[in-house]
Each structure stands twice: as C-alpha cells, then as structure tokens.
Amino acid sequence: MNRRLFFFAAAAFVALLGGGPGVQAAESMKVSASFSILGDMVKQVGGDRVEVFTFVGPNGDAHVYEPTPADAKELSESKILFINGLGLEGWMTRLEKSSGFKGTVVTASKGITPRKMVEDEKTVTDPHAWQDLANGKIYVANIRDALIAADPGGNATYEANAQRFLDGIAQMETTVKQAIAKLPPERRKIITTHDAFGYFGAAYGMEFIAPEGVSTESEASAKDVAKIITQIKKEKIPAVFLENVTDSRLLNQISKETGAKIGGTLYSDALSPPDGPARTYLDMFRNNIDTIAAALSS
Numbered sequence: 001m002n003r004r005l006f007f008f009a010a011a012a013f014v015a016l017l018g019g020g021p022g023v024q025a026a027e028s029m030k031v032s033a034s035f036s037i038l039g040d041m042v043k044q045v046g047g048d049r050v051e052v053f054t055f056v057g058p059n060g061d062a063h064v065y066e067p068t069p070a071d072a073k074e075l076s077e078s079k080i081l082f083i084n085g086l087g088l089e090g091w092m093t094r095l096e097k098s099s100g101f102k103g104t105v106v107t108a109s110k111g112i113t114p115r116k117m118v119e120d121e122k123t124v125t126d127p128h129a130w131q132d133l134a135n136g137k138i139y140v141a142n143i144r145d146a147l148i149a150a151d152p153g154g155n156a157t158y159e160a161n162a163q164r165f166l167d168g169i170a171q172m173e174t175t176v177k178q179a180i181a182k183l184p185p186e187r188r189k190i191i192t193t194h195d196a197f198g199y200f201g202a203a204y205g206m207e208f209i210a211p212e213g214v215s216t217e218s219e220a221s222a223k224d225v226a227k228i229i230t231q232i233k234k235e236k237i238p239a240v241f242l243e244n245v246t247d248s249r250l251l252n253q254i255s256k257e258t259g260a261k262i263g264g265t266l267y268s269d270a271l272s273p274p275d276g277p278a279r280t281y282l283d284m285f286r287n288n289i290d291t292i293a294a295a296l297s298s
C-alpha cells in the first residue's frame, strides 16, 4: 500500500469508528511526565481523564537524555509538566524553553526530605526519592492536587484513583518490610552500579554500595572500583545487582573479581517495557524486593 492510500484508509477507519482526530484529545487532559516511573504514577491517578506523554521511556536513563523535536511538540500541547526535581532532569530546562510550554510545572517530590551525599568532597542531592514508598505517597498527593487544580471537574475521580493507589503503596510497604525482616542482618548489604537506592536503603534498613555516584553522568574511576572490590571481599558482601538503566559490564567484572554472585536486575530509574516485570511503580517494587530476597536469603 502506498503512503497516501494508507493515510486515506486510516482516516476512513477512524471515521467508521465515529470519532475523528482530536476527539480523544478534547475529552482527556494532555499532560507530560519526565520519566517512566513518574509517568505511571500520573496515569494511576489521572485514569481515563488524562493522556500522559512520557519523555524518557522504559529502560531509559533519566539523568542523561537528549530531547527530540517530538518531545517539544508533546510538551507544548500539555497542560501540566510533571518532573521529579532534586536535580534529576538536567535536560528539562532546555526542552521547556524550546517547546514554548505555557502550562504548570509540578515537582512531584515537593515536600519530601532530600537525602544528601558527599561525592568527591562535594555535597550532592540524591534524586531517587521514589525508591522510598513513603515518598511515593507524597508524589501521589502532589499529582492528585495538581490534576484537581487543572481539572476541577475530575475531583472525585482523582481522589478515588489516588486513594486506591495510596492503599496499594501502603500494602507494598508492608510486603517490603516483611521480606527484609526475613533476611539475615549481615546479608542486607548489596552492590549496584550507581547510587540509586539510598532512599530505599535508609527506609528499609539495607546498605547499597555503588561504584558510580547518584548520577549516571560520571563514570566510576579505577580507584572507586578497586575500593569496592576490597570492600566486597573484606565484608563478604554476597551479591551484586545489575540495573535496567546502566551498562552491566562493570558489575560483571566486579562479580568475576570478587566471587560475589550476580543477584539479578533491579529497576532503579525506569520501568520495564509492558511485557517486562516492572510495568508499573508497584510492579517495580515487587520485582526489586523479590529479586533482593531471592539473592540474599541464606
């Protein structure tokens, strides 16, 4: 089929369905979210009333991203832009400017207590606040309030969706705490590629150690890697975990040199594609805690 014929056929099909281009857009509010985890949270709260466009998709790295002209177009048509904040999306300012976005920017992490870390003698803010479910509840409340402010007619829907989601998060908190309580305390220590699980570790009593810092932008130095190898051997750290958003070569090398086993893949900064094990925020937690528990139970 040639292109013109295809478009004609597609238009005819849409007409047959009784809708036309734009009908859906007129009914649902268009919003954008910076990365897949936040995009899912907005979808859970927004339900059918919102159409969510996500810039950094499944398995994507939200620290470093090159926005496309299609992103600028989607953003220009959005009423709300949801970002994580805490320095995660360094590429957003340029995208916002180039798109001519006139809507409201909502920082989903607003109100959480930021975790600070010292890296190369500089104090940096850890952006991965979503990895603590208590912070996830704050994200949901911020998303709910922003959607209600932009679309007051959807008040009841947003309230109900947010409550259902908050209940799911509360349940997951219990699941995570119970799973970690079963692990021997000396084994609650694991290695990941970059420092994405500081909030998780602080909330649930685990120690995460990473050769890379809180951003994937800077690579681990030979000195950092050597230090971790020594630490793994000395403290008998049982497992290293790959991440869906980072290259696995470094961790494979560390595993080989130390004998620490590869515990599996953790979803840190992005969801999986729809056919994967971390399609949603809650599935991500379920997958991560199952993977950690399987690798660390003695």
Ligand SMILES: [Zn+2]
Pocket (backbone or CB within 6 Å): 063, 128, 194, 195, 196, 214, 215, 216, 268, 269
């Ligand atoms: Zn990260």
